[in-house]
Amino acid sequence: MIAWFDRRLGRVTMYGLVIVCLAVVGLVALVLAFIPNGPLSFSPLALLATASVLLVTSYLANGLGGLILRTRPQLSSTVITALLLLFILRPSIEVLPLLGAALAAVVAVVSKYLVAWRGRHILNPAAAGAFVIGFLPSLGFAAWWIGIPQLLPVVAVGAVLILFRTRRLLLGLVYTVVVVAVLELRGLVDGGVPTELLSLALVSLPTVFVAGFMLSEPLTLPPRRWQQLAEAALVGLLTVMPFSLVGGIYNSPQLALLVGNVLAFLVGQRRGIRLRFVERRALTPTSWDFAFAPTAPVRFRPGQYMELALPHSGTDARGWRRVFSIASAPESGELRFGVRLPDKPSSFKTALLELEPGTAVSATSVSGDFLLPRDPGRKLLLLAGGIGVTPFVGQLQQAAVETPERDIVLVSAIASGAELAYGPELAATGFRVVVVAPDRPADLPDGLEWVEGSSLTADIVHALVPDAPERTALVSGAPAAVRDLKRALRGSGVRRVLTDTFIGY
Incomplete structure (x- = not known):
């Protein structure tokens, strides 16, 4: 219901x-x-x-x-x-x-x-x-x-x-x-x-x-x-x-x-945020990465989100503002957003695809509590559904610099091997990353594991991470994906769960 x-x-x-x-x-x-x-x-x-x-x-x-x-x-x-x-x-x-x-x-x-x-x-x-x-x-x-x-x-x-x-x-x-x-x-x-x-x-x-x-x-x-x-x-x-x-x-x-x-x-962030569009690149057949350079320093922690404002002609009923999780670490000096584009994208996402390098874009303050626990001794299990891997990219990048010894496992469940997003970036962090997909990604980077599966079940979680009940879990994705992933976690004995649901805005 x-x-x-x-x-x-x-x-x-x-x-x-x-x-x-x-x-x-x-x-x-x-x-x-x-x-x-x-x-x-x-x-x-x-x-x-x-x-x-x-x-x-x-x-x-x-x-x-x-x-x-x-x-x-x-x-x-x-x-x-x-x-x-x-x-x-x-x-x-x-x-x-x-x-x-x-x-x-x-x-x-x-x-x-x-x-x-x-x-x-x-x-x-x-x-x-x-x-x-x-x-x-x-x-x-x-x-x-x-x-x-x-x-x-x-x-x-x-x-x-x-x-x-x-x-x-x-x-x-x-x-x-x-x-x-x-x-x-x-x-x-x-x-x-x-x-x-x-x-x-x-x-x-x-x-x-x-x-x-x-x-x-x-x-x-x-x-x-x-x-x-x-x-x-x-x-x-x-x-x-x-x-x-x-x-x-x-x-x-x-x-x-x-x-x-x-x-x-x-x-909070005591200024409006002005960004300059830098570049875009295709992540998968259905998702893109958009990079922006802030005109002034922006304070954020990996896992937080930002609302972009993109006025454009022919605006549809969904408007010209949208919330996206930040897919970069603060040390990078840029703001990246992983965005899924359906077959018939909204006018906002169409305008986003048509941005020219150097175009100014405004954003509102940074918000969100989907953060890694500060205690480096706490073992973590990160579960992502599709493009829900976005906030974990910056989190693992920052953790790789500050606490590379931290015990973190990321399990990313995707609809097909072609939908693996941010593979090279995740592999570069050195943390364990497992991709669950029906078929093996053709460009699976070295260091990433692939497990065959059409969905992430409690049995798969238990087999991949036997000590899952001892870990704090973070789950990210669309509402349906988050519910399925939480169900898998509960079935494998995990009780401490923090979620990040892509609800749109």
């Missing part, structure tokens, strides 16, 4: 998924607005008018910003920001509130360009727009009307879909638990009823909406998992712990998000 779910979600880009979920919530809200004396205190016309103002203003402001800075704005990001603001600001058909909505949209867009450091925007745009409009009460305010019981089911479904797709369910859970715990403690001290406090936290506040749709915004999260969870806890605490500062600033979801954004910026 989970496999089927994963495959279906994988057909939609992350940005597309967020837009669809927000649109569905908006449609449900529109239906509720038609109910006389219903749960919403504004009319359907007010909802439609505010949505129109936000969408049009965001589009125009983003287009103008892109024109001034000579960049191509991403329409999907613009739509998401406008829809988020729609659920934060109170809809109205009056002139001043509509002007306030337009101003909030402009502030949100401008924050992407001006509140930035070396090309990387720092703040969640919707939170920034909602925060600024709070200083102009005559133009509206952040009502967070999305927090009503009637909308909770559809909001919760959307939040779970987004968090599941981005593998950030734990992030949303931490935020939600902190909000509930703080409200429960505060309420119990004041003599509140626990069930009523729980209902307040989950039903009458925008807790689920913030967790699923705003806190998970990738460009404003710190790079490491533990940092992301710490940010979720902090943002949850600041959301519901009452305080007030000079200038009429008090606790609110938008302020809490902005504080979290700033802290995430401080611990």
Whole structure:
């Protein structure tokens, strides 16, 4: 069931998924607005008018910003920001509130360009727009009307879909638990009823909406998992712990998000990343290696990933941003990405193939926790499915330089011998590498082993690595491949498993 779910979600880009979920919530809200004396205190016309103002203003402001800075704005990001603001600001058909909505949209867009450091925007745009409009009460305010019981089911479904797709369910859970715990403690001290406090936290506040749709915004999260969870806890605490500062600033979801954004910026890659395309080469009949030279040093650890932005004409529904694991070691001074190209590649991958040497490409911050354990004494078993070998290339290259005595075994399962990627690079590391394929690779480098097999089973793992249960395993590949490889590991007695799933973006 989970496999089927994963495959279906994988057909939609992350940005597309967020837009669809927000649109569905908006449609449900529109239906509720038609109910006389219903749960919403504004009319359907007010909802439609505010949505129109936000969408049009965001589009125009983003287009103008892109024109001034000579960049191509991403329409999907613009739509998401406008829809988020729609659920934060109170809809109205009056002139001043509509002007306030337009101003909030402009502030949100401008924050992407001006509140930035070396090309990387720092703040969640919707939170920034909602925060600024709070200083102009005559133009509206952040009502967070999305927090009503009637909308909770559809909001919760959307939040779970987004968090599941981005593998950030734990992030949303931490935020939600902190909000509930703080409200429960505060309420119990004041003599509140626990069930009523729980209902307040989950039903009458925008807790689920913030967790699923705003806190998970990738460009404003710190790079490491533990940092992301710490940010979720902090943002949850600041959301519901009452305080007030000079200038009429008090606790609110938008302020809490902005504080979290700033802290995430401080611990992450504090600059936009600019790359120059160097070369490409075919790895297999279905995969290519793309090499880029950063214009400034980029801090990363082997196994982490980066999101490339490649604006191009004829962009299809998958957009012009994509996440790729880094296939090189930091010492190499370059960034390499192994990319699988299907028979009918997306417009993004087509544009990637057409890059000319010297072309400038932008990227976002480095992220990811798929790292080799620091303890060099820990024995490791690396399992790759197809092009999932990508993050292991840089890891083994770095380990070969820093800890060549380390006990590491890589087992790469591929659909055919022709699909062996990065063979020479893996052989050069000196670590044991076993290729499991139905046929022997024609160009199998010296030092690599081949074992016949159509898939990697528990029996094969046990035969190749008898001490597998004593090892920490790292598994990388597409969702289906990761599930199969984990099943093989469990069957051979391995219990410590870290996975890296290529979910796309």
